[in-house]
Amino acid sequence: MKAIQHILGEVDELVIVVGSAQFNYSEKDPFTAGERVLMLRAALKEAGVDLGRVIIIPLNNFENNHSWVKYLESYVPPFDVAYTGNQFVAMLLRNAGYRVVQQPLFSRDIYVSTLVRKKMMDGDETWRELVPPSVAKILDELKSVERLRVISAGEADPLKW
Amino acid sequence: MKAIQHILGEVDELVIVVGSAQFNYSEKDPFTAGERVLMLRAALKEAGVDLGRVIIIPLNNFENNHSWVKYLESYVPPFDVAYTGNQFVAMLLRNAGYRVVQQPLFSRDIYVSTLVRKKMMDGDETWRELVPPSVAKILDELKSVERLRVISAGEADPLKW
Amino acid sequence: MKAIQHILGEVDELVIVVGSAQFNYSEKDPFTAGERVLMLRAALKEAGVDLGRVIIIPLNNFENNHSWVKYLESYVPPFDVAYTGNQFVAMLLRNAGYRVVQQPLFSRDIYVSTLVRKKMMDGDETWRELVPPSVAKILDELKSVERLRVISAGEADPLKW
Amino acid sequence: MKAIQHILGEVDELVIVVGSAQFNYSEKDPFTAGERVLMLRAALKEAGVDLGRVIIIPLNNFENNHSWVKYLESYVPPFDVAYTGNQFVAMLLRNAGYRVVQQPLFSRDIYVSTLVRKKMMDGDETWRELVPPSVAKILDELKSVERLRVISAGEADPLKW
Amino acid sequence: MKAIQHILGEVDELVIVVGSAQFNYSEKDPFTAGERVLMLRAALKEAGVDLGRVIIIPLNNFENNHSWVKYLESYVPPFDVAYTGNQFVAMLLRNAGYRVVQQPLFSRDIYVSTLVRKKMMDGDETWRELVPPSVAKILDELKSVERLRVISAGEADPLKW
Amino acid sequence: MKAIQHILGEVDELVIVVGSAQFNYSEKDPFTAGERVLMLRAALKEAGVDLGRVIIIPLNNFENNHSWVKYLESYVPPFDVAYTGNQFVAMLLRNAGYRVVQQPLFSRDIYVSTLVRKKMMDGDETWRELVPPSVAKILDELKSVERLRVISAGEADPLKW
Numbered sequence: 001m002k003a004i005q006h007i008l009g010e011v012d013e014l015v016i017v018v019g020s021a022q023f024n025y026s027e028k029d030p031f032t033a034g035e036r037v038l039m040l041r042a043a044l045k046e047a048g049v050d051l052g053r054v055i056i057i058p059l060n061n062f063e064n065n066h067s068w069v070k071y072l073e074s075y076v077p078p079f080d081v082a083y084t085g086n087q088f089v090a091m092l093l094r095n096a097g098y099r100v101v102q103q104p105l106f107s108r109d110i111y112v113s114t115l116v117r118k119k120m121m122d123g124d125e126t127w128r129e130l131v132p133p134s135v136a137k138i139l140d141e142l143k144s145v146e147r148l149r150v151i152s153a154g155e156a157d158p159l160k161w
Numbered sequence: 162m163k164a165i166q167h168i169l170g171e172v173d174e175l176v177i178v179v180g181s182a183q184f185n186y187s188e189k190d191p192f193t194a195g196e197r198v199l200m201l202r203a204a205l206k207e208a209g210v211d212l213g214r215v216i217i218i219p220l221n222n223f224e225n226n227h228s229w230v231k232y233l234e235s236y237v238p239p240f241d242v243a244y245t246g247n248q249f250v251a252m253l254l255r256n257a258g259y260r261v262v263q264q265p266l267f268s269r270d271i272y273v274s275t276l277v278r279k280k281m282m283d284g285d286e287t288w289r290e291l292v293p294p295s296v297a298k299i300l301d302e303l304k305s306v307e308r309l310r311v312i313s314a315g316e317a318d319p320l321k322w
Numbered sequence: 323m324k325a326i327q328h329i330l331g332e333v334d335e336l337v338i339v340v341g342s343a344q345f346n347y348s349e350k351d352p353f354t355a356g357e358r359v360l361m362l363r364a365a366l367k368e369a370g371v372d373l374g375r376v377i378i379i380p381l382n383n384f385e386n387n388h389s390w391v392k393y394l395e396s397y398v399p400p401f402d403v404a405y406t407g408n409q410f411v412a413m414l415l416r417n418a419g420y421r422v423v424q425q426p427l428f429s430r431d432i433y434v435s436t437l438v439r440k441k442m443m444d445g446d447e448t449w450r451e452l453v454p455p456s457v458a459k460i461l462d463e464l465k466s467v468e469r470l471r472v473i474s475a476g477e478a479d480p481l482k483w
Numbered sequence: 484m485k486a487i488q489h490i491l492g493e494v495d496e497l498v499i500v501v502g503s504a505q506f507n508y509s510e511k512d513p514f515t516a517g518e519r520v521l522m523l524r525a526a527l528k529e530a531g532v533d534l535g536r537v538i539i540i541p542l543n544n545f546e547n548n549h550s551w552v553k554y555l556e557s558y559v560p561p562f563d564v565a566y567t568g569n570q571f572v573a574m575l576l577r578n579a580g581y582r583v584v585q586q587p588l589f590s591r592d593i594y595v596s597t598l599v600r601k602k603m604m605d606g607d608e609t610w611r612e613l614v615p616p617s618v619a620k621i622l623d624e625l626k627s628v629e630r631l632r633v634i635s636a637g638e639a640d641p642l643k644w
Numbered sequence: 645m646k647a648i649q650h651i652l653g654e655v656d657e658l659v660i661v662v663g664s665a666q667f668n669y670s671e672k673d674p675f676t677a678g679e680r681v682l683m684l685r686a687a688l689k690e691a692g693v694d695l696g697r698v699i700i701i702p703l704n705n706f707e708n709n710h711s712w713v714k715y716l717e718s719y720v721p722p723f724d725v726a727y728t729g730n731q732f733v734a735m736l737l738r739n740a741g742y743r744v745v746q747q748p749l750f751s752r753d754i755y756v757s758t759l760v761r762k763k764m765m766d767g768d769e770t771w772r773e774l775v776p777p778s779v780a781k782i783l784d785e786l787k788s789v790e791r792l793r794v795i796s797a798g799e800a801d802p803l804k805w
Numbered sequence: 806m807k808a809i810q811h812i813l814g815e816v817d818e819l820v821i822v823v824g825s826a827q828f829n830y831s832e833k834d835p836f837t838a839g840e841r842v843l844m845l846r847a848a849l850k851e852a853g854v855d856l857g858r859v860i861i862i863p864l865n866n867f868e869n870n871h872s873w874v875k876y877l878e879s880y881v882p883p884f885d886v887a888y889t890g891n892q893f894v895a896m897l898l899r900n901a902g903y904r905v906v907q908q909p910l911f912s913r914d915i916y917v918s919t920l921v922r923k924k925m926m927d928g929d930e931t932w933r934e935l936v937p938p939s940v941a942k943i944l945d946e947l948k949s950v951e952r953l954r955v956i957s958a959g960e961a962d963p964l965k966w
Contacts, residue, residue: 067715074194396869410795633896
């Protein structure tokens with residue numbers, strides 16, 4: 001939220017790309033792209049962000065890295081500057097002529113998705129302090145703890161069944 | 162715009178699905194999904210719609226119709242009621258348990274995308290009266306008339322080259 | 323049924339390939355592959371065929387015709403002879419070294435799937451005389467007439483929505 | 484075989500899904516889906532099972548877990564109850580409204596496919612005691628030991644060549 | 645051949661893209677990409693062209709037109725100028741910054757692939773005058789007349805079987 | 806180069822398959838298929854090889870191993886004998902009836918791609934001694950060291966973004 005709010009202080013409109021959109025109910029991507037959009041919007045609303053300035057686009061992965069920026073372009077409105085913390089994505093965007101800004105990170109060692117998921121599965125209720133209240137509420141409604149536990153039991157890999 | 166505004170009078174938030182998102186620069190889908198998002202947002206803004214209540218999601222086609230609603234669900238936030246003018250989509254959604262409302266149509270015989278495109282290619286400038294001014298402006302910036310003409314010359318089918 | 327029974331008079335076991343298995347709820351393939359398996363088995367049972375001698379395999383289409391036989395082979399048990407009425411498939415199988423037998427046809431001008439579907443949509447109840455009673459029963463349970471009508475209204479093409 | 488026979492004591496007809504059907508000649512899936520169907524049928528026949536009550540359906544993997552049950556449904560006849568030993572698959576099926584029964588396991592620590600394959604590659608002929616005689620015969624005809632050895636040499640991953 | 649020789653008079657090395665490479669044994673693409681490479685090379689050799697200056701690359705189709713040039717780029721060595729007779733492809737290449745030259749055409753009304761195929765199927769041996777002798781020889785070895793006849797019988801569309 | 810030259814001493818024409826052609830800018834496949842074609846040709850030219858006798862074909866991976874040889878066949882001209890150092894590929898080719906020759910290896914412990922890449926990333930300029938001068942020149946032009954470093958930072962996996 002802080003990173004998004006920071007960026008919104010620098011730009012008019014922000015496109016947030018929800019990647020790996022084709023995956024869900026997996027260890028890396030336990031939630032559907034739609035559920036991720038839901039949580040993002042809830043948290044932004046809660047933080048008082050003007051949702052009208054935020055465009056959230058689910059994007060499937062695409063294996064041809066050389067063509068990835070063009071692929072990205074075809075799914076999002078035109079953009080002037082890109083924020084990312086991923087140096088590889090930054091290189092691809094720069095090669096394509098975009099201005100790239102290092103995405104600001106806040107307390108990156110505390111807000112770690114792997115850690116949040118681990119706490120949830122371990123029954124450690126302090127995970128609730130690591131996500132916005134509105135997101136915690138949605139995670140409860142989605143019965144996320146149960147979902148994560150079943151997924152992490154290691155049988156969710158479609159290659160196995 | 163009128164249909165969207167009408168629906169926004171009945172619901173809190175509206176998810177607009179931009180279909181055939183994987184296609185672009187083709188006769189049926191001359192614009193990228195991202196360009197379509199851009200035009201939709203511009204027109205909504207111009208019409209005074211609160212963009213914060215509208216969620217625009219690009220969606221690729223999916224051949225397994227029996228599974229299509231579940232596929233759709235995985236890309237959009239949960240929804241209660243679906244508006245569509247397509248009776249086939251309505252049937253799939255009803256089979257999946259959704260309440261479906263006939264999407265209201267306004268002057269459907271005038272606002273026909275095929276007609277707009279034909280006028281554009283024929284050099285008939287009255288196409289500008291059939292789209293919101295903000296969209297006409299974007300279409301000019303995208304050099305749409307030239308794009309449509311080249312596409313309609315019949316060589317844009319990737320199966321042909 | 324007659325064709326299958328005829329072939330079962332010549333072979334020990336018969337593999338029936340249900341093609342275009344990835345398609346359903348479309349004009350050409352209104353039923354899911356699973357529903358097609360259901361109807362085939364019901365009719366075979368009704369005709370007194372030993373189901374233990376019949377292996378029904380759904381098969382997705384595959385665009386690389388040169389490789390199609392090898393693709394087919396990977397989904398079905400090994401076979402000695404192939405029955406088909408399609409001369410193209412016959413050519414591919416012969417090129418791959420298989421013995422191919424012309425699939426026997428019975429009253430081919432009467433038992434035409436296009437005709438059956440047309441009658442169903444036109445409300446002409448004589449379609450029931452063109453399918454085995456067990457299949458007619460399943461078609462009723464699947465509300466096929468309604469499904470066919472909605473599909474044939476021309477909006478079922480995923481490329482259109 | 485025992486599990487299948489046990490289930491056939493509780494149901495009229497059983498659909499056996501042969502998963503990962505698109506893979507073959509790989510470490511995890513050394514046999515084609517068709518070869519797996521062949522072996523299953525041989526063993527069932529040998530065990531005196533009425534093959535007419537068993538429906539074997541090869542099924543390709545599908546990455547969208549949220550939609551997986553609908554995807555499955557489109558390839559198999561309608562079913563009332565699902566047997567599985569995979570808790571993740573059980574969760575997906577329960578979420579879709581199906582009654583799920585824990586698949587019974589017999590001597591699960593002895594009949595382990597990984598172990599059978601290891602013995603085969605190590606030249607330990609006792610693998611023959613772990614599969615039905617009819618399956619051992621097919622495995623010999625398929626020159627499985629040689630196939631497994633070449634595959635396990637670690638060069639079978641298509642991503643590597 | 646004349647077009648290729650003309651272009652080779654203007655450039656050092658020429659990349660020839662064999663499109664629709666994933667299709668074969670179909671009405672539009674009766675030959676595999678490999679067979680097309682074979683015929684091209686035979687004709688070039690026969691015409692005395694230095695094969696070392698020609699790079700023939702099979703390329704599958706790609707549906708995302710906006711990204712197509714980047715997709716193309718990832719399969720061919722870097723190039724400075726593109727020759728094409730397809731105005732759509734020309735537009736995509738120009739949008740990507742390439743210099744595009746209209747591909748020279750020689751007796752375009754005589755050397756028409758559709759016509760050659762029609763003659764072959766009609767048993768009109770004058771098709772041999774429309775292709776280089778080396779290509780006619782390969783077409784004979786491939787039993788092309790028989791292949792074309794079976795394909796044109798209208799059963800080759802994988803969507804039909 | 807030595808292996809290719811050796812094989813060219815035994816055959817008239819050589820088809821070199823550039824595998825995993827759909828991948829690029831990844832740890833395993835840092836270069837596009839086109840860049841790999843470029844480097845191969847440069848090195849062959851430098852070594853005095855007649856490029857007219859070499860056919861370089863990029864080939865995407867294909868998951869169905871049982872059908873892989875037929876898939877390969879559809880992209881390359883007909884061939885009589887196959888050279889490979891991969892025993893799995895050799896088995897598939899032999900099963901399909903091809904004569905397979907063990908690809909000769911020269912100083913295989915020195916010319917190791919993993920090692921070359923490691924040296925490049927470590928700033929160890931001796932990598933230049935492990936590739937032909939013409940290839941070193943291209944690698945410099947492609948800014949390969951920078952590309953490899955960014956990729957190896959571990960963020961290039963499309964599954965991660």
